Amino acid sequence: MATVDEVKGLVAQMPDPDQRGMYCENIDKAKIDAAIEALRRGGPEHWRALADLIVPPGEGDDVKARYALHALAVAVCKPEGRESRRAFGETLAALLGADRPKAVKTYLCQQLQTAGGAEALAALAELLTDAELCEPAAMAMTAIGKSAGPLFLAAWPKAGGACRLTILQNLAVLVVAEAKPIMLAALADADREIRLAAGYGLMKLADAEAVEPLLKSAETEGWERIQATKHCLILAEKLAAAGNKPPARRIYEHLKATRTDPKDAYIRQAAEAGLAAL
Amino acid sequence: MTMNNGLTRRQFVQAAGAAASLSIVPRNVLGGEGIAPPSETLGAALIGCGGRSGGTYNDMITRLRAVGIEVKLLARCDVKFADRADNKETYTDYRRVLERRDVDFVAIATHPGWHALISIAAMEAGKDVMCEKPMTRFIAEGRAVVEAEKRYNRVFQLCTFGRFGASRDPGRRQIHKMMASGLLKKCPVVHIKKGGLKVREWSGRVVYQPAKAPPSLDWDMYCGPAPLRPYQPHRVGGTHRGYWDYEGGGLADMGQHHFDPVQWTYAKDHTSPVEIEAYAPPAHPEACGMWGWVELKYEDGCTFVFESAEWGEPYERAKPRELSINDLDEQARRQLAEMPDPDPLLEFGEAVKQRKKSGGHAEAAHRSSTLLHLANIAIRMGRKIRYDPVKEEIVGDEEANRLVRQPMRAPWRV
Numbered sequence: 240m241a242t243v244d245e246v247k248g249l250v251a252q253m254p255d256p257d258q259r260g261m262y263c264e265n266i267d268k269a270k271i272d273a274a275i276e277a278l279r280r281g282g283p284e285h286w287r288a289l290a291d292l293i294v295p296p297g298e299g300d301d302v303k304a305r306y307a308l309h310a311l312a313v314a315v316c317k318p319e320g321r322e323s324r325r326a327f328g329e330t331l332a333a334l335l336g337a338d339r340p341k342a343v344k345t346y347l348c349q350q351l352q353t354a355g356g357a358e359a360l361a362a363l364a365e366l367l368t369d370a371e372l373c374e375p376a377a378m379a380m381t382a383i384g385k386s387a388g389p390l391f392l393a394a395w396p397k398a399g400g401a402c403r404l405t406i407l408q409n410l411a412v413l414v415v416a417e418a419k420p421i422m423l424a425a426l427a428d429a430d431r432e433i434r435l436a437a438g439y440g441l442m443k444l445a446d447a448e449a450v451e452p453l454l455k456s457a458e459t460e461g462w463e464r465i466q467a468t469k470h471c472l473i474l475a476e477k478l479a480a481a482g483n484k485p486p487a488r489r490i491y492e493h494l495k496a497t498r499t500d501p502k503d504a505y506i507r508q509a510a511e512a513g514l515a516a517l
Numbered sequence: 518m519t520m521n522n523g524l525t526r527r528q529f530v531q532a533a534g535a536a537a538s539l540s541i542v543p544r545n546v547l548g549g550e551g552i553a554p555p556s557e558t559l560g561a562a563l564i565g566c567g568g569r570s571g572g573t574y575n576d577m578i579t580r581l582r583a584v585g586i587e588v589k590l591l592a593r594c595d596v597k598f599a600d601r602a603d604n605k606e607t608y609t610d611y612r613r614v615l616e617r618r619d620v621d622f623v624a625i626a627t628h629p630g631w632h633a634l635i636s637i638a639a640m641e642a643g644k645d646v647m648c649e650k651p652m653t654r655f656i657a658e659g660r661a662v663v664e665a666e667k668r669y670n671r672v673f674q675l676c677t678f679g680r681f682g683a684s685r686d687p688g689r690r691q692i693h694k695m696m697a698s699g700l701l702k703k704c705p706v707v708h709i710k711k712g713g714l715k716v717r718e719w720s721g722r723v724v725y726q727p728a729k730a731p732p733s734l735d736w737d738m739y740c741g742p743a744p745l746r747p748y749q750p751h752r753v754g755g756t757h758r759g760y761w762d763y764e765g766g767g768l769a770d771m772g773q774h775h776f777d778p779v780q781w782t783y784a785k786d787h788t789s790p791v792e793i794e795a796y797a798p799p800a801h802p803e804a805c806g807m808w809g810w811v812e813l814k815y816e817d818g819c820t821f822v823f824e825s826a827e828w829g830e831p832y833e834r835a836k837p838r839e840l841s842i843n844d845l846d847e848q849a850r851r852q853l854a855e856m857p858d859p860d861p862l863l864e865f866g867e868a869v870k871q872r873k874k875s876g877g878h879a880e881a882a883h884r885s886s887t888l889l890h891l892a893n894i895a896i897r898m899g900r901k902i903r904y905d906p907v908k909e910e911i912v913g914d915e916e917a918n919r920l921v922r923q924p925m926r927a928p929w930r931v
Contacts (some may be wrong), residue, residue: 260724262806263717268798296747297727310799316916317900354916378924408927432928461616465642472668502618505643505669
């Protein structure tokens with residue numbers, strides 16, 4: 240109880256919103272900094288008590304607690320507070336598994352996006368199959384970096400609905416080489432966005448095996464054609480930059496030969512420029 | 518009746534009608550392949566129809582007309598058209614607009630969280646682009662716009678024009694020439710922008726009640742690549758500026774107006790500051806708020822300062838110091854006199870006609886956007902940051918880099 244009271248007292252040091260509901264008046268930096276530093280020094284028990292003050296939007300006044308938790312997340316990333324960062328990440332990650340409203344878990348994910356590290360990944364990955372939480376969890380994981388890749392990969396077979404797209408896109412963003420078979424298969428998915436995320440991923444992998452599938456995927460119309468053509472062009476650039484010229488040439492020559500409509504002249508010219516640079 | 522962009526319907530229709538006047542200029546004024554029969558009217562689209570949109574569109578067509586290119590407004594697109602979109606002239610989804618092969622030019626006046634993605638997509642679709650400022654929501658988006666401009670050889674122009682005036686001013690041209698010459702080894706400049714950044718005015722709300730989005734608004738599409746938050750009216754309209762999800766407060770909104778021409782004057786279109794330090798209270802995670810000043814130093818010592826004059830103590834680390842010819846010794850002055858003057862900056866219309874980069878091209882706009890983003894990152898992180906202008910990443914600060922390249926909500930990505 241003493242901890243809870245102490246945390247509430249520190250949270251009370253945060254500014255009162257002004258008449259417009261903003262933090263624009265009476266902002267005392269020294270007072271805020273001191274309270275945040277006391278929260279940081281309080282350690283995991285204080286941080287859990289602080290997180291317990293967060294409620295879903297519209298269900299209570301947690302303005303100061305939300306602000307304090309974010310300020311704390313930033314503080315543990317500063318050189319002078321960095322000794323607390325890992326413990327902070329572990330504490331928030333542990334709270335994701337508890338019985339808590341999803342809107343609150345979303346906020347915790349967002350603070351892990353700011354300050355979390357590898358220690359938070361497993362807990363975040365548990366949320367990847369939850370339709371409401373997969374996106375904030377994925378954003379935090381991708382912000383943390385490449386070590387999130389295997390966890391996205393492991394979540395793919397279990398995911399459904401919108402979570403599939405979120406997972407596939409993040410596999411692409413993180414350039415997870417082991418996802419290549421998933422991406423190649425997904426080029427034939429019934430969902431256009433899945434097909435495009437797969438093409439984007441294959442483009443980023445810069446693997447010559449993707450050349451023919453991507454060229455085929457670009458033989459369509461409208462938005463998908465525009466995007467798939469981009470995937471081909473950038474794949475060619477990446478292959479050429481890696482010294483793998485024959486498949487790059489194949490892409491450029493194909494685009495040069497097939498983009499014959501006058502309105503596609505800019506694609507033909509891009510392909511010609513690519514060929515000239517090989 | 519006043520529309521949500523602040524224009525009366527009559528004013529908007531006049532702008533659109535003016536744009537729709539029949540063309541007598543052949544398509545081949547553009548040169549190159551893809552030439553359509555003479556007398557074809559070129560097509561334009563306006564994506565984002567609130568706020569500045571009428572001005573943005575007029576900025577574009579005025580510059581096209583100046584070189585004899587007339588266009589017709591074929592499509593208007595806004596996420597607030599959800600109850601009236603017909604996918605013929607009125608759209609909510611910009612992707613449908615960009616599919617149209619009769620659209621040659623796109624003016625973009627959405628909230629800035631969309632600027633980069635739509636600019637890139639438009640160039641991928643073969644369109645030339647006039648885009649409102651600020652150019653981007655975060656730094657990595659800017660690099661992607663630069664790459665798209667180059668890959669597709671499209672014309673991109675950021676809709677802030679102060680640099681064109683600067684490039685015609687004899688004094689600023691001389692400073693630009695001095696800076697670009699390499700004759701000045703150490704730059705003594707301290708350029709301070711004090712006030713006028715609308716910090717308080719364009720802050721976000723930390724207190725709000727979630728509400729039901731109106732049927733005319735596609736809220737999911739409005740949020741776009743940013744997190745899908747509960748709807749609240751203050752996030753929509755001009756007040757979107759107060760939220761990190763869409764912009765970056767008055768600093769981001771007004772900062773590019775001021776510093777884009779300053780960046781040209783000091784010949785910094787190709788680079789970015791290396792040390793950035795802010796004086797500010799801890800930032801809110803969603804709502805932009807108060808800050809005192811931000812100091813941004815380039816490798817050569819050139820220093821730019823944003824000073825809000827709305828919170829905290831004033832900036833007192835240095836006095837304003839501009840450059841003069843007397844900063845060069847006599848021999849250097851003679852060398853400078855032998856050097857060519859800076860090339861004139863190409864306006865959008867000329868750039869379209871000549872298929873060359875506009876004066877407000879993507880790299881320059883990306884670099885001036887980077888100033889704003891670095892300043893806001895320093896405010897949000899509450900610590901001094903060091904930036905590598907070549908790798909375009911913050912040095913030795915993994916968490917701060919998460920604001921340089923931010924995750925996007927699927928299916929949006931760069």
